C-alpha cells in the first residue's frame with residue numbers, strides 16, 4: 001500500500017520516463033505500432049503466398065462481369081452486371097431480411113413475453129410452450145422445415161390459389177399487385193413526409209402540454225387523421241396518380257406486380273419465430289425485474305392494469321430488456337446468413353458463395369463479407385446503446 | 397456449416413507462413429502421411445457416393461483410388477472429404493485435400509487464376525435440362541420464362557445465364573448449396589427445370605421421389621470436360637495423378653483388365669510390358685514402385701471397367717459410352733502412350 005502511494009505521488013519534476021502517465025502512453029503507442037506491423041506482415045505474407053500459388057489477388061475482380069443470375073434483387077441486376085454489383089445485391093438482400101426479421105421478432109417477442117406472465121392460465125401456457133419449443137430447436141432445422149412446409153402443400157403456378165384475381169399464391173411465391181406511380185405522385189409522397197413530421201411535432205407538443213398542465217390530448221386519433229388525411233387529400237387533388245400492375249400468368253410463371261419468394265417467407269418466419277422466443281424471455285425477465293411494489297402502487301392509485309403495464313412497468317423493464325434485445329438483434333442479423341441453406345440470395349449466398357467460387361478470391365471476398373457483418377453489428381450496437389442511454393434512469 | 401468452413405480455410409490461407417520451399421513437397425508429405433486426401437461430392441450416384449457403411453465408390457472416387465494404388469500399391473489408402481461445389485476450390489487451395497475429384501469442369505479461369513492444375517479429363521460431359529413429364533416441354537428453347545433449380549458455384553450457373561442471353565429468353569435461377577436440396581426443391585415443384593451436367597441429371601433423377609416423372613431434354617448447351625484437379629506448386633504429384641488416369645485409359649486400350657492383368661504379365665507386347673512395369677522407364681520418372689500401373693489395373697480396373705461399373709450398363713445410371721469411348725472406338729478419350 002505504502003509503496004503504491006509512493007509511486008502515484010511522483011513529483012511533477014521527476015524525469016519524463018519515470019512518470020506513470022507518460023510511460024503508459026508510450027507502451028500503448030508501442031503496442032499499437034506492434035499490432036499494425038504484425039497486421040502488415042500478415043497481409044504481405046498472404047499476398048506473397050497467394051502469388052506463389054498462382055492465385056489471383058487484388059480487388060480488380062469487382063469490376064468484371066459476373067455472368068450469373070440472382071433470384072431476388074432490390075436493384076436492377078442481370079448477368080451482365082459486375083461482381084461488385086453482386087456484393088450490393090447480396091448486401092441489400094441481407095439488410096432486407098435482417099430488418100424485416102427484427103421487426104417481426106420484436107413484435108412476437110413482446111407479445112409472447114407479456115403473455116407468458118398473463119394471469120390467464122391458457123394464454124400463459126401457450127406462450128411457455130412456444131418459447132420452450134422454438135428456443136430449443138436448431139435454427140437451421142427450423143428454416144428447412146418452414147421452407148419445405150411452405151413449398152410442399154402449395155400448388156404450381158397454373159393451379160395458383162387466387163384472391164380476387166389480383167393476389168396469387170403458389171409454390172413460386174406470393175404475388176401481389178405492384179404500384180405504378182404516375183406523374184405527380186412525388187407531391188403525394190412529399191405530403192406523406194410532411195404528415196410524419198407534423199405527427200412528431202404534435203406528439204412533442206402534447207407531451208409538453210401534459211407535463212405543464214396535466215391535460216391529456218388524444219394524440220393517437222389526431223395523428224391517424226393527419227397521417228392518412230393529408231396524403232389522401234393531396235392524392236385526390238393530384239387526380240389519383242397511382243395505378244396497379246396486376247400479376248398475370250405468362251408461360252411458366254406469373255409476371256408483373258410484386259413477388260415475395262418462398263425462400264424469403266421461410267427464412268423470415270423461421271428467424272422471427274426463433275429470435276422472438278429469445279426476446280420473449282428477455283421481456284419476461286425485464287418485467288419480473290421491476291419490483292411488484294410498482295404494480296401495487298399503481299393499482300393503489302387507481303390506474304387500470306393495461307395502463308399500468310404500458311406506462312409504469314414496461315418503461316422500467318426496458319432498462320433490463322434493451323441490452324438483451326441488442327444481442328438478439330445482432331444474433332438475428334448474423335443468423336440470417338443461414339439463408340444459403342434454402343437458396344435465399346443474401347450476402348453470404350451470393351457474394352461469399354457464388355462470387356467467391358467463380359473468382360476464387362477467397363481472402364478478399366471473405367474479408368469484405370466479414371467487414372459488412374462487423375459494420376452492421378456495430379451500427380446496431382451503437383444505436384441500441386444510444387437508445388439504452390436515453391432509457392436509463394435519470395437521477396434527479 | 398460451410399460458412400465457417402470457408403472462413404476457416406481462408407484464414408488458414410492467410411496464415412500460411414510456411415511456403416512449400418521445394419517442388420515435390422506435397423508428394424513427399426502424402427507419402428509420409430500414408431494416404432491420399434480426396435475431395436469428392438456430397439453424394440452423386442455413379443461419380444462419388446458413400447454407401448450406408450460410409451465407403452465411397454464412383455468414377456471420380458476411382459481416380460483417387462488409382463493415385464493411391466500408384467503411390468502406395470494399395471488403392472484403399474484414401475480418405476474422403478465431401479465438398480459442395482462452393483467449397484471445393486478453397487479446400488484444395490488451402491491444402492486440406494490432395495486431389496479434387498468431384499465432377500469439376502476444366503475452364504480457363506479455374507486453370508489460370510485459382511492456383512490449380514487440371515490433371516486430365518475422366519468424363520466428357522455437357523450441360524442439360526431435366527423437366528417433369530407433366531410440363532410437356534420437348535426442347536430447352538421452349539423454356540422461356542421458366543425457373544431453374546441450380547447449384548451454387550458451378551459452371552451451370554454461368555452457362556444457364558449465357559444460354560438464355562444468347563437466345564434472348566428470360567429465366568429465374570434458384571440457387572442451392574448441395575445437390576440434395578436442388579433435387580428436393582425440384583421435387584417440391586419450386587422450379588420448372590433442373591439443370592446441371594447431363595450425367596448428373598441422370599444421377600439426380602435416381603434421387604427423385606418419382607424418377608419416371610422426369611425427362612432429360614435432348615439439348616446440350618455447353619462443354620463440360622470433368623477431371624481431377626490438384627493444387628499448383630508440386631509437379632511430381634501433378635504427374636502422378638495425371639498418369640494414374642492415363643494408365644487406366646491405356647490399360648483399356650491394350651485390353652488389360654483387373655481379371656487378366658496377371659496373365660498379361662507374360663504378354664509379348666512391349667506396350668503391355670511397359671505399362672505393367674517390366675520394361676522401359678517403369679516407376680522411376682514418377683518416383684513410385686515399378687508396378688504402379690499394375691496395382692492400378694489390378695485393384696481399380698481399367699477405365700472401361702470403372703465406367704461400366706459406376707455409370708455404365710452395370711449401374712443404375714445406364715449411361716452409354718458415347719464421347720467417353722476410346723478414340724479408336726468412336727469416342728474422344730485418348731491418353732498419351734506409356735513409354
Ligand SMILES: N[C@@H](CCC(=O)N[C@@H](CS)C(=O)NCC(=O)O)C(=O)O
Pocket residue numbers: 436437438439440479480481498499500501547549550551552573574575576578592593596620622
Ligand atoms: N461441372 C460443374 C458442376 C459440378 C457440380 O457441382 N454439379 C452438381 C450437380 S447438381 C453436383 O455434382 N453436386 C453434388 C454435390 O453437391 O455434392 C462445375 O464444375 O462447376
